[in-house]
Amino acid sequence: MDEANEPGDLPERVRRTVRRVPPGTVVTYGDIAELVDTGPRQVGRIMATDAADTPWWRVVNASGRLPAGLLDEARKHWLDEQTISDPAASRVDLSAKRATWLLDPPSGGD
C-alpha cells in the first residue's frame, strides 16, 4: 500500500506525501490531492494551516507559482535547492522540475 494511502488524518497524509518530494523538484496541489484522494483546495488549506516540518515551497499551483506573500520565502529555497536558476524568477518550470515520477509510483510497495 502506498504511504499516501496509509490511514491517518488528511493533514498527516498530505504532509507525509509532501515530505517525500525531493529537493530540486516540485509537485502541484492537484498532484498531492490525487495522491491522498481529496480536492486541491484541501491541500492548500492544510499547507496554510498545518505546514510545520513540511517543505511547502515544493508544492506549487498548476502554473508553477505561489501567492505573492510566499514567493519571497519560496524563492530562497528554490535557489538553494537549484529548483530555479534565475534569482528573479517568480515561477518554477513544471515541464522540467515537476516530479511526475512521484505521481506514478511503482506498485512495488507490495
Place this chain on the structure above:
DNA sequence: TGCTTGACTTACG
C-alpha cells in the same frame, strides 16, 4: 444546520 471562505483547477474569451 446552512452559508461563506480559500496557499486550487480547468475552461472560455
Place this chain on the structure above:
DNA sequence: CCGTAAGCCAAGC
C-alpha cells in the same frame, strides 16, 4: 498572458 466563471471539498462562523 489576464480576467471571469463554475466546480471542488473541508473548516469556520
